[in-house]
Amino acid sequence: MGKYIIRRVLQMIPVLLGTTFLIYLLVFLLPGDPTDGRCGQRPCSPEYVASFRAEYNLDKPFIVQYLLYLGKLLHGDLGTNFYGNTVVSELAVRYPVTLKLAVMAIIIEAVVGIAAGVAAGMRKGKFVDNLITITTLVLISIPVFVIGSLAQLVLGVKWHIFPVTSTNGTFDQLILPAIVLAALNVAYAARLTRTSLVENLRADYVRTAKAKGLSALRTVGIHTLRNSLIPVITYIGASFGSLLGGAIVTERIFNVNGVGSFLFRSINTQDGVSVVGTVVVLVFVYLVVNLLVDILYGVLDPRMSRD
Amino acid sequence: MSDSEHLLEVNDLHVEFRLRDGIAKAINGVSFYLDERETLAILGESGSGKSVTAQAIMGILDSPPGFVTGGEVLFQGTDLEKLSPKARAKYRGPKLSMIFQDALSSLNPVFPVGWQIAEMFRVHQHMNRSDALAKAITLMEKVKIPAAKERVRAYPHQFSGGMRQRIMIAMAIALDPWLLIADEPTTALDVTVQAQIMDLLKELQEESGMGLILITHDLGVVASVADRIAVMYAGRIVESSDIRPLYANPLHPYTKGLLESVPRLDQKGQDLLAIGGLPPNLLAMPAGCPFNPRCRYAFDKCRAGEPPASEEIEPGRTAACYLAGRLEGAHA
Amino acid sequence: MTDLTDMNKESESQARIADAMTAPSLGIEEPQPTIPADALEDPAPQPVPDLQTVSEERSLMQDAWITMRSRPLFWISAALIFVFLLMAAFPQLFVFSGRTPDWSDLDKARMGPDSVAIFGYDLQGQDIYVRTIYGARASILVGVCTALGAAVIGVVLGTLGGFIGRFLDTLLSRTADVFFAIPLLLGGILIMYTFRTTAESPYFVVVFKVVMALSVLGWPNVYRLMRSSVMQVKPSEYVMAAKALGANPLRIIGSHIIPNAIAPVIVVSTIDLGSYIATEATLSYLGIGLQAPAISWGIAISDASAIGYVRNAPHMLLFPSLFLSLTVLAFIMMGEVVRDAMDPKLR
Numbered sequence: 001m002g003k004y005i006i007r008r009v010l011q012m013i014p015v016l017l018g019t020t021f022l023i024y025l026l027v028f029l030l031p032g033d034p035t036d037g038r039c040g041q042r043p044c045s046p047e048y049v050a051s052f053r054a055e056y057n058l059d060k061p062f063i064v065q066y067l068l069y070l071g072k073l074l075h076g077d078l079g080t081n082f083y084g085n086t087v088v089s090e091l092a093v094r095y096p097v098t099l100k101l102a103v104m105a106i107i108i109e110a111v112v113g114i115a116a117g118v119a120a121g122m123r124k125g126k127f128v129d130n131l132i133t134i135t136t137l138v139l140i141s142i143p144v145f146v147i148g149s150l151a152q153l154v155l156g157v158k159w160h161i162f163p164v165t166s167t168n169g170t171f172d173q174l175i176l177p178a179i180v181l182a183a184l185n186v187a188y189a190a191r192l193t194r195t196s197l198v199e200n201l202r203a204d205y206v207r208t209a210k211a212k213g214l215s216a217l218r219t220v221g222i223h224t225l226r227n228s229l230i231p232v233i234t235y236i237g238a239s240f241g242s243l244l245g246g247a248i249v250t251e252r253i254f255n256v257n258g259v260g261s262f263l264f265r266s267i268n269t270q271d272g273v274s275v276v277g278t279v280v281v282l283v284f285v286y287l288v289v290n291l292l293v294d295i296l297y298g299v300l301d302p303r304m305s306r307d
Numbered sequence: 308m309s310d311s312e313h314l315l316e317v318n319d320l321h322v323e324f325r326l327r328d329g330i331a332k333a334i335n336g337v338s339f340y341l342d343e344r345e346t347l348a349i350l351g352e353s354g355s356g357k358s359v360t361a362q363a364i365m366g367i368l369d370s371p372p373g374f375v376t377g378g379e380v381l382f383q384g385t386d387l388e389k390l391s392p393k394a395r396a397k398y399r400g401p402k403l404s405m406i407f408q409d410a411l412s413s414l415n416p417v418f419p420v421g422w423q424i425a426e427m428f429r430v431h432q433h434m435n436r437s438d439a440l441a442k443a444i445t446l447m448e449k450v451k452i453p454a455a456k457e458r459v460r461a462y463p464h465q466f467s468g469g470m471r472q473r474i475m476i477a478m479a480i481a482l483d484p485w486l487l488i489a490d491e492p493t494t495a496l497d498v499t500v501q502a503q504i505m506d507l508l509k510e511l512q513e514e515s516g517m518g519l520i521l522i523t524h525d526l527g528v529v530a531s532v533a534d535r536i537a538v539m540y541a542g543r544i545v546e547s548s549d550i551r552p553l554y555a556n557p558l559h560p561y562t563k564g565l566l567e568s569v570p571r572l573d574q575k576g577q578d579l580l581a582i583g584g585l586p587p588n589l590l591a592m593p594a595g596c597p598f599n600p601r602c603r604y605a606f607d608k609c610r611a612g613e614p615p616a617s618e619e620i621e622p623g624r625t626a627a628c629y630l631a632g633r634l635e636g637a638h639a
Numbered sequence: 640m641t642d643l644t645d646m647n648k649e650s651e652s653q654a655r656i657a658d659a660m661t662a663p664s665l666g667i668e669e670p671q672p673t674i675p676a677d678a679l680e681d682p683a684p685q686p687v688p689d690l691q692t693v694s695e696e697r698s699l700m701q702d703a704w705i706t707m708r709s710r711p712l713f714w715i716s717a718a719l720i721f722v723f724l725l726m727a728a729f730p731q732l733f734v735f736s737g738r739t740p741d742w743s744d745l746d747k748a749r750m751g752p753d754s755v756a757i758f759g760y761d762l763q764g765q766d767i768y769v770r771t772i773y774g775a776r777a778s779i780l781v782g783v784c785t786a787l788g789a790a791v792i793g794v795v796l797g798t799l800g801g802f803i804g805r806f807l808d809t810l811l812s813r814t815a816d817v818f819f820a821i822p823l824l825l826g827g828i829l830i831m832y833t834f835r836t837t838a839e840s841p842y843f844v845v846v847f848k849v850v851m852a853l854s855v856l857g858w859p860n861v862y863r864l865m866r867s868s869v870m871q872v873k874p875s876e877y878v879m880a881a882k883a884l885g886a887n888p889l890r891i892i893g894s895h896i897i898p899n900a901i902a903p904v905i906v907v908s909t910i911d912l913g914s915y916i917a918t919e920a921t922l923s924y925l926g927i928g929l930q931a932p933a934i935s936w937g938i939a940i941s942d943a944s945a946i947g948y949v950r951n952a953p954h955m956l957l958f959p960s961l962f963l964s965l966t967v968l969a970f971i972m973m974g975e976v977v978r979d980a981m982d983p984k985l986r
Contacts, residue, residue, distance in 0.1 A: 013445035014816075015813075015816050018813065018814070018816070018817030018820075019817050019820050019821060022817060022818075022821075023829060026829060026830060026833050032879040035978065057756075087789055135720075137971065137972060138964075138968065140912065140958075141917075141965075141971055142967070142968075143917040143921055143924075143963060143964070143967065144921070145920075145921060145940060145944070146960040146963060149944040149956050149960070150956070150957075153950075153953050157950050202369075203411040203412065204409060205412065205414060205415040205416070207362075207369075208407065208413045208414065208415070208475075208478075210365075210367040210396075210399070211365055211367050211399055211404060211405045211407075211479075212374070212399065212400055212478065213396045213397060213398070213400035213427070213430070213431060214424065214430055215393075215396065215430075218430065223415050226415075226417050230417070241822040241825075242824075244825065245822045245823070245824030246824075248824070248925065249924070249925070252925070253944065263828070265318075266675070267832060267927055268926055272832070275829070276829070277826050279828065282822075282825055283820070284827060286822060286825075300417070301416070301463070302417060302462040303416055303419060303464050
């Protein structure tokens with residue numbers, strides 16, 4: 001197990017380096033002045049340009065620039081935007097509410113997705129299965145911002161079931177945004193659970209469980225489900241990435257004051273340092289979560305962690 | 308249990324698979340019996356219905372698509388087919404149990420082997436966790452798994468093929484069943500390991516007196532362990548016989564073909580003949596005897612009407628062939 | 640010693656019997672709900688093993704087609720895709736009122752449907768029906784071009800990586816890992832933000848940017864698939880045979896490897912196409928994809944989704960949303976129907 005974890009961590013390092021390199025390349029190596037359009041609609045003040053050039057070592061050779069940038073990242077320095085605030089401090093204020101939203105969405109995704117998937121898989125080809133399959137297909141097809149706006153319209157504005165906006169980020173205000181954010185992944189989790197369950201119900205060890213005289217409940221509930229849920233749990237972990245993307249949209253719709261709306265606002269105010277800093281953090285979080293998921297996979301499936 | 312009763316008696320068993328493309332009649336009137344301490348080999352190609360027969364006896368057919376559509380399975384005089392699924396599940400483990408060809412896929416990959424063996428005691432005897440695990444270790448020792456105590460927490464993939472099959476056997480004999488069905492238990496194993504597993508099964512049988520049904524396509528395995536043999540083709544028993552006379556004088560052309568396709572130590576320089584053609588498609592069975600398209604003795608009667616019925620040709624030997632017992636004289 | 644050889648001999652013949660026994664009859668021991676159609680039509684034995692791979696390939700495709708055409712979902716998605724493609728190419732065919740997307744009557748702003756504008760009017764009093772019809776072009780253009788772009792990059796690199804292997808394979812695979820690690824929307828935001836567009840940027844330039852951004856992020860999907868397909872096909876007998884006959888590598892790739900590996904690529908590209916369309920709309924919605932005066936469902940939904948409008952003029956939100964979702968649905972559904980048909984195991 002220890003070796004497996006170390007191997008996974010080592011495998012992540014080149015990906016992390018490559019990703020930051022790519023982002024750096026994109027943002028700082030483009031033709032034109034890198035300070036161009038970093039200060040909103042106005043041109044940058046000469047002082048800001050000077051401090052920016054110094055901060056990112058733009059007079060040094062490229063590879064040195066990148067390494068120095070990487071060093072800053074490792075120290076948790078994501079830069080200072082033209083308002084004079086560090087990106088880290090901006091994010092620090094906002095991440096708790098986004099984290100809350102994401103965790104709520106993950107819980108919804110796991111509970112609803114697995115329940116629906118099991119219901120469909122156990123009655124393969126029956127009405128429930130078809131209903132769930134079609135529902136998930138529709139959910140997958142509707143972009144988050146459409147689901148969000150429609151849910152806000154119907155559940156918030158028309159029926160008054162949920163608050164229309166979530167400005168304070170309290171639990172009850174975040175329920176609807178969390179459902180919207182989870183909707184797409186609920187659909188994928190349900191389908192994956194179904195496929196995995198159907199596949200495992202055909203496995204040889206299920207026949208063995210029957211031959212052992214186990215009840216149907218024990219055969220499915222313990223032997224099959226344990227195996228079926230391995231890919232589902234890893235998917236749910238990995239879906240964190242799309243949750244982060246979705247959070248940008250969801251937070252905008254419901255006016256949640258989190259990392260997502262900060263990114264959206266930064267895009268619209270052309271606050272480049274904040275955009276890049278936030279995306280780097282989100283990608284980093286995504287990679288770390290994926291690493292944790294990989295390790296979890298090794299724990300869940302004894303075949304994986306074989307050294 | 309009266310004296311005249313067999314341990315297991317299967318009468319006129321029918322099984323069909325209701326598939327999207329039609330109904331496949333997998334088992335068409337199979338009958339046989341088995342006594343305690345006895346070993347019956349069921350021999351046939353894949354698709355002949357031998358594994359389906361075994362699963363039907365156990366009551367673990369995948370249903371749908373598989374359905375038992377007729378016949379009885381008498382175990383110690385009780386017709387298992389008439390029992391509720393729940394009551395029948397209680398038979399599996401303490402009374403009859405089964406091992407499978409591919410022990411790796413037949414064991415659950417995510418639970419330790421000891422846990423899987425102990426589950427038998429926990430479920431059927433409501434034993435507590437530590438007692439059940441202790442029993443599991445004893446069983447692993449009984450089936451000669453070295454260092455059982457240390458390996459009880461290991462997972463199936465950490466064992467070799469032979470050791471995995473031993474674990475399957477340990478699980479199957481945990482509750483001292485009366486009947487053990489072994490479905491191609493050695494097919495996936497090396498030759499030397501095959502012999503060890505067969506020896507182990509024999510030894511366990513002698514110790515407990517259980518009946519053993521050995522399902523195989525391997526005539527070599529059959530000869531050394533079985534008392535009687537039933538040859539299946541296309542869902543029927545085409546020949547049933549004590550072991551010795553079958554080798555000396557096969558009654559059915561199919562059995563004869565099988566024997567001819569295996570090299571024998573007592574005959575030097577003989578030609579090996581494979582049986583030409585393929586087993587029939589169960590969705591489109593030929594008229595008459597199902598073996599007729601591949602049979603070198605087939606004549607007009609074989610190609611029309613119902614398949615030939617099974618008849619007693621010699622005491623203790625039956626065959627379903629118009630030419631049974633007269634194969635030497637007949638030539639294609 | 641003699642014992643051993645005899646045993647080997649025996650096991651060899653056993654293996655031979657086993658081979659004969661596992662020949663493609665109906666595998667009843669593991670009952671499968673589907674049986675190749677030709678097994679039903681042709682009960683006679685067909686023991687010509689050399690031709691088997693070829694006929695199996697063909698029957699797989701035929702079988703897939705037979706399965707597909709019996710499924711209503713296939714026809715529904717095919718019809719939807721056809722309609723949306725037509726709408727993208729010739730929007731005027733769908734407009735009967737004679738209004739252009741630029742037509743506007745500010746007096747009618749945010750008014751509900753009437754007999755001419757069956758979807759109602761938007762903020763500028765423009766006909767939502769007309770604008771929704773014309774909005775198909777952006778989505779379809781971005782979706783199709785991105786899917787093609789990602790497929791071309793993925794197929795070329797995947798074939799090279801899989802076929803040549805060694806250092807190149809490692810390099811390409813690690814590069815794919817890096818791109819794969821960036822979530823589509825986040826990467827899209829970053830790239831589109833870097834290559835910023837303004838309202839003055841020409842339509843096709845913006846579309847091209849979005850296509851490039853999403854293709855660059857989307858190719859690892861195809862790459863991984865293509866690479867593993869090539870690795871699977873590479874050791875097969877006909878590729879070996881072609882090599883032995885001295886065919887040049889490019890020829891082998893072109894005539895043997897790609898045709899065999901391309902089917903799963905098409906399936907995945909079709910499904911991905913749906914998500915590219917959704918991502919383009921999301922980028923436009925966030926204000927960094929297409930921008931007005933370009934016509935796009937994402938922009939329309941963005942304009943309509945301010946709280947006040949959602950409350951008072953929900954029709955502005957509803958119709959572009961519906962069209963967008965139907966388009967995404969059509970492609971995802973098509974991809975899944977084809978995938979299911981080619982993999983009977985999943986049914």
